[in-house]
Amino acid sequence: MRNLAEKWAVVPDWQTAAIEVPGLAIRSLAGLSQYLVSGDLDAWSKVSGAPAKGVGAFGKAEGERYAAQVARDRMLVVSAAPLGIEPGWHEEGFGVTVVSAGLQAFEAEGSETAELIARATTLDPSAGSASAALSFAGANAVVYRHGDKLRIHVDRGLATYLWTWMETAARNIAAAAKG
């Protein structure tokens, strides 16, 4: 029987994985609590005390707890610590789904981050868009800024693909910078 495992890239050790070229550093973020909140986001805001709207594509999030808008009635809530809210349907009109294990988060920083964005998506990072969900290197991802860094959340099953894509892009960016 053929060993199909060799066709697949080895999943990096996310604790230590890093991409570093001049002007660009990318690493995996561990330990983030992630929740999809769907439905009546105003009701979610009343219950949680958090804003009813998350940041859009390349919007600037700050702090240890924030939200990125995914759709008209859905947002990705990200927190450094677990939220004290029950997953499942809430009678106020919204549902909470824990997706901490479902989404892999990456963080990119450095002067060449704009070059990485330019290679990953056709979306103008200065134009703004209501939803942070966009095609990033061909994968559906949630992309925004956190402080002066770029954060990318992608389905865990696509994380290895996106990592290898970013490794290649980083090499090409470094080569282009050398001239």
Next chain:
Amino acid sequence: MQLFTCPFCGPRDETEFHFGGEAGNLRPDGADVTADRWASYLYMRDNPKGATREIWVHMNCGEFFVMERDTVNHKVETSIALDSAEHA
């Protein structure tokens, strides 16, 4: 590359969208629907030359909407969220 406008997200790359069929092609309801009506619903498309109204979905945010566009020059006239569009 062409830009389509999602009613929620705004202009996005056409590759983020998926065609959902002709607007107004409603599924027949009831047990006494004729074979001709089913055939019309399933197989018969207008395929107009020029202005057309279609259902599209923005795959990233999941927004379904009606797009009015021109099949000759590919110009997009409007994008309207499905819950506020007259698509029937």
